[in-house]
Amino acid sequence: MNKDHDKLITDLHRFLNSQDFKSEKDLSKFMESMDQQIPSLPEEVLTSQEQAQNLVYEAYDLPTFKARQNIKKALKLDNNCIEAYEFLGSIEDVEEIAILFFEKGIKIGRENFNETFFERNKGKFWYIHETRPFMRCLYHYSVCLYKIGKTKEAVIISEEIIALNENDNQGVRDQLLLYFILLDENEKFQKYATMFKDDDGTFSLFNRALFAFKTEGETDNTNKQLQKAIKQNKFVATKLLSKKPITNTTDYYSWGGADEANYYAEFAKYIWENTNEATLWLKKHTTKS
DSSP: OOHHHHHHHHHHHHHHHTSOOSSHHHHHHHHHHSOSOOOOOOGGGSOHHHHHHHHHHHHTTSOHHHHHHHHHHHHHHOTTOHHHHHHHHHTOSSHHHHHHHHHHHHHHHHHHSOHHHHHHHTBBGGGSGGGHHHHHHHHHHHHHHHHTTOHHHHHHHHHHHHHHBTTOTTOHHHHHHHHHHHTTOHHHHHHHHHHTTTOOSHHHHHHHHHHHHHHHOSOHHHHHHHHHHHHHOTTHHHHHHOSSOOOSOOSOOOTTSHHHHHHHHHHHHHHHHTSTTHHHHHHHHHHHO
């Protein structure tokens, strides 16, 4: 979660909702008159739910012990604070425990946003600020499911996320395409690869190369795809072929960097290793380059 950005947008929403605009023209005029600083409303005018959210935002800048105290206060103010459960899941090292926090956040989200809301806003959930904590819980939940070996369940959640947000701002497709390779779901791989055919990021290029090799074997086409992927991020092959465990991963990374390669390998290493002769093919072409 980009805490600073999320807090900024939250402050903007709160501030605009506190104003009495008579028309869109009044709103536009007001926005043009504002300087770049978005004011935070004083604590005394915030609802208990808003105060709880603020405590969660603060928690991201605190040591773990103090952060947990903040979350405890937040949940006293609002036991249905999705952000609080998202935070607790994000700092939990045990996947099975983290899942419980994300499940709680998801359950609250499904209750908060009724069936009519889902139908009306399906496909554009990420563009509604209030739904983002719910969407993040769904994403982290899917990742946890994969990490404990429940890949089919991770697929169900990942597909739901894309259905709710067709533009896939969260990049769920990056992992989803890997899951399809692991599960031999070739038609579904092709469906989503086509849906995001313009994606030329590291995840996409390596995933497409692996899928092509698995379904075609070593050909001029698959070799070209692999070389294109290696050119995009020269660190990935080393990470995939290394005998060392993948550690210190983060989903905030620089394109083409070692941190991106590390993040990709966290999800993909097992799948490359379990695709017949894929790592031998990768090693052969890495040595050449």
